[in-house]
Amino acid sequence: MAVSISSTAASVVPVDRGGVGPLLRAWRERRRLSQLELALRAGSSARHLSFVETGRSRPSEEMVLRLAEHLDVPVRERNALLLAAGYAPRYPKTPLADPALDALRDGMERLIAGYEPYPALVVDATYTVVAVNQGVAMLLAGVPESLLTPAPNAMRLTLHPQGLAPRIRNLREWRGHLLAQMERQIALHRSDALRELYEEVAAYPVPARAAEEETAGPVAYFALPMRIEHEGRVLSFVSSIATFNTPMDVTVAELAVEMFLPADPETAKYLLSQAG
16 A cells, blocks of 8 residues: 655744734634633633733733633644743644654554545645545546645645546535535634635636536435546545544644545445455
8 A cells, every 4th residue: 555644844833913812812702602601611710811811911821721722722723822922832843754753654554554445545734635545546546647746635636627526426515515624624723824725726617517417316325425436437435534632733633534435335345346
């Protein structure tokens, strides 16, 4: 099995020069919590939290981390909160190729290899592909080299007119699902790179044949499938995304393993026959 692992690109954690208060208030409002609700969860008082948000009081490092935990702030953004409050970042961003992550890389390789012949891949926060298994390689057969190098991007590979898009039989549905997924990620992460990627792929022209897409037919799917042509047949997959629990490193926090499960017996039978 050929698995490609690449290091995630370094990026600077943005710092809000207005201080930590406005950042905390923005996260609280995004989570739709009142000052009292958040204060009770964090073991503080609404008065103290109000002082923090308005800049009248500087929170301790422990308080910043506690509030971030109860607000479910992503690890990268917790570093931004700490910097805005005048503290050093707590969470490192280790390059994926670093020897310190050898066990992680080995585990991911074993995980997606063990999932074969079904497709599985690993992506980072901007959907750059860092590992694939043979199931994915099979689906990418025929995709031009320009989309595969130097660092393939899962969204470009799927939605680009020269990528998988012309072969996806329910492209409008699947495209809508992927764009909505990216919108949720943009709302969670303050990432210029992710927003630029979204604007790029959302602007790709939809192949004319998508206007006459084939419907799923009589089969009752348990989740929205991706129905894709492969060597004269249509394969159907539903996807599942897994992330790491309680990550202590930005790189690890932003990795996601996506696995494609056959959505019907015919797809499963075909993939198993190819593995033989």
